[in-house]
Amino acid sequence: MAKWTPKHPAPEPLEGPVVATITGGTILWFVLFVVQLPFYGWFADRDLLWWVWTCAAGGALGIIGIWYVRGRDAALKRHAAALAEAQGRDAGSSASPQ
Numbered sequence: 171m172a173k174w175t176p177k178h179p180a181p182e183p184l185e186g187p188v189v190a191t192i193t194g195g196t197i198l199w200f201v202l203f204v205v206q207l208p209f210y211g212w213f214a215d216r217d218l219l220w221w222v223w224t225c226a227a228g229g230a231l232g233i234i235g236i237w238y239v240r241g242r243d244a245a246l247k248r249h250a251a252a253l254a255e256a257q258g259r260d261a262g263s264s265a266s267p268q
Contacts, residue, residue, distance in 0.1 A: 188239045196232025
């Protein structure tokens with residue numbers, strides 16, 4: 171069996187409002203959880219409690235996701251600022267004749 175190798179390079183990752191997207195999804199999971207709570211007995215009678223707890227788990231994991239993407243976003247901004255500062259120093263040192 172031949173080893174699989176990619177025929178083209180991987181695409182660049184999509185960037186966008188990641189923090190807002192994860193926050194919105196987390197809020198949606200919590201809203202779905204709260205909306206289902208009044209019907210807890212109905213879900214229990216039909217052995218469908220996993221619907222309620224899936225929404226709770228989605229909200230809890232979303233909290234972790236928000237923490238993660240906020241840290242990632244801050245690290246990307248620090249990296250971009252450090253690169254800009256380094257390029258500014260390089261441009262300034264080459265522009266001044268000595």
